[in-house]
Amino acid sequence: MSTLAAAxxxxxxxxxxxxxxxxxxxxxxxNYDGMTGxxxxxxxxxxxxxxxxxxxxxxxxxxxxxxxxxxxxxxESLSQHDTSGVWLVVDATAxxxxxxxxxxKAQILTRDGRRYARTERLGSxxxxxxxxxxxxxxxxxxxxxxxxxDQVAGAQLVLADSPIAILDSELQLDLRLAAAPAxxxxxxxxRR
Amino acid sequence: MRHxxxxxxxxxLLKLRLPSLRALDGIEERRSTWIVVGSVGAIAVLVxxxxxxxxxxxxxxxxxxxxxxxxxxxxxxxAVHRATLSARRPDxxxxxxxxxxxxxxxxxxxxTHASSNDIASxxxxxxxxxxxxxxxxxxxxxxxxxxxxxxxxxxxxVALSWEIPLGTxxxxxxxxxxxxxxxxxxxxxxxxxxxxxxKPMAQVKLKVExxxxxxxx
Numbered sequence: 389m390s391t392l393a394a395a396x397x398x399x400x401x402x403x404x405x406x407x408x409x410x411x412x413x414x415x416x417x418x419n420y421d422g423m424t425g426x427x428x429x430x431x432x433x434x435x436x437x438x439x440x441x442x443x444x445x446x447x448x449x450x451x452x453x454x455x456x457x458x459x460x461x462x463x464e465s466l467s468q469h470d471t472s473g474v475w476l477v478v479d480a481t482a483x484x485x486x487x488x489x490x491x492x493k494a495q496i497l498t499r500d501g502r503r504y505a506r507t508e509r510l511g512s513x514x515x516x517x518x519x520x521x522x523x524x525x526x527x528x529x530x531x532x533x534x535x536x537x538d539q540v541a542g543a544q545l546v547l548a549d550s551p552i553a554i555l556d557s558e559l560q561l562d563l564r565l566a567a568a569p570a571x572x573x574x575x576x577x578x579r580r
Numbered sequence: 581m582r583h584x585x586x587x588x589x590x591x592x593l594l595k596l597r598l599p600s601l602r603a604l605d606g607i608e609e610r611r612s613t614w615i616v617v618g619s620v621g622a623i624a625v626l627v628x629x630x631x632x633x634x635x636x637x638x639x640x641x642x643x644x645x646x647x648x649x650x651x652x653x654x655x656x657x658x659a660v661h662r663a664t665l666s667a668r669r670p671d672x673x674x675x676x677x678x679x680x681x682x683x684x685x686x687x688x689x690x691x692t693h694a695s696s697n698d699i700a701s702x703x704x705x706x707x708x709x710x711x712x713x714x715x716x717x718x719x720x721x722x723x724x725x726x727x728x729x730x731x732x733x734x735x736x737x738v739a740l741s742w743e744i745p746l747g748t749x750x751x752x753x754x755x756x757x758x759x760x761x762x763x764x765x766x767x768x769x770x771x772x773x774x775x776x777x778x779k780p781m782a783q784v785k786l787k788v789e790x791x792x793x794x795x796x797x
Contacts, residue, residue: 419766419771419772419773420766420767420770420771420772421773469722469723470723472722472734472735473731473734495695501693502693503693503695504695504731504732505731508726508728508729509720509725534731534734535731535734539733
């Protein structure tokens with residue numbers, strides 16, 4: 389009888405230890421996003437950085453309180469847009485590597501880890517993310533974001549060819565913004 | 581299984597020798613006890629069912645929220661301001677003939693770490709003419725542009741607009757439910773992070789304004 393009780397105790401311990409090990413494995417392995425996340429390539433303002441299917445360079449950065457633009461393909465449809473924060477305008481150049489590709493993800497990654505997607509309020513006028521990049525041919529355009537003024541310092545530009553870059557390249561370009569630049573009152577996206 | 585076979589064999593053996601099992605070890609008594617317990621239980625279940633004991637419990641009333649007062653829902657900080665019924669959408673375009681635009685204006689702040697387009701799930705208008713998962717047209721009231729995403733820590737006043745048949749009876753005041761979600765580091769399907777489990781958390785009652793005559797019920 390005592391042998392049976394001892395065997396039962398051993399089985400209970402085995403079950404408990406197995407459950408503890410399973411829980412530890414579950415909590416210690418990266419989650420799905422961590423396992424399938426992008427492969428980060430880092431660069432800085434003014435230098436080319438290579439991704440698997442494209443290369444890009446952030447040329448200049450400025451901030452503004454308001455932006456003037458026009459609806460795509462509708463001349464004389466000028467409109468001015470303000471924001472509750474500031475507009476961050478990155479002038480950038482990009483080219484494809486082997487085959488035509490578009491920039492499917494453009495974000496600002498802030499010091500505290502927040503990600504601000506490219507604004508979709510301004511249409512595609514002069515936007516680099518709307519253009520199809522060709523192999524070896526440099527395309528120039530702007531990427532426009534809106535973010536709180538206190539998030540500008542330390543911002544990095546994030547670029548990928550797909551909105552969800554699963555196990556693919558993601559460029560993270562340091563915009564050299566040790567401190568937030570003083571914003572312009574106005575930036576003209578139509579006539580720079 | 582083995583025990584059952586042993587008992588069955590013993591019963592068969594005893595039946596051959598004795599007219600009744602009653603005097604032996606209580607086998608028959610135990611069986612009758614189970615029959616009584618089962619019958620009483622079945623009657624109790626039947627009575628409970630007839631008395632409505634298995635009907636869904638009434639949902640507890642949601643906490644009331646004043647118009648314009650903000651509440652944190654997890655993803656969003658939401659303040660519902662007003663509702664209008666009009667022949668025009670918030671972006672100025674006219675709605676199709678026979679329809680009216682029921683619009684709810686709210687102030688939203690994205691409390692997450694990334695830009696989000698999961699805006700419409702924050703509010704639900706309690707009106708049968710609006711299907712529970714019908715997506716509204718969303719407008720950024722700052723400049724009347726189509727709203728596609730709201731960015732972290734940036735408060736914006738937005739309009740969520742549904743097209744409803746002209747003449748739809750609108751309750752006065754109109755109940756608008758604020759929905760909360762919880763953040764999971766690992767969801768149950770893929771193990772990725774996200775916002776899940778939408779749940780009503782408060783209700784705002786709004787007087788529906790009619791800025792023009794056409795949209796009036």
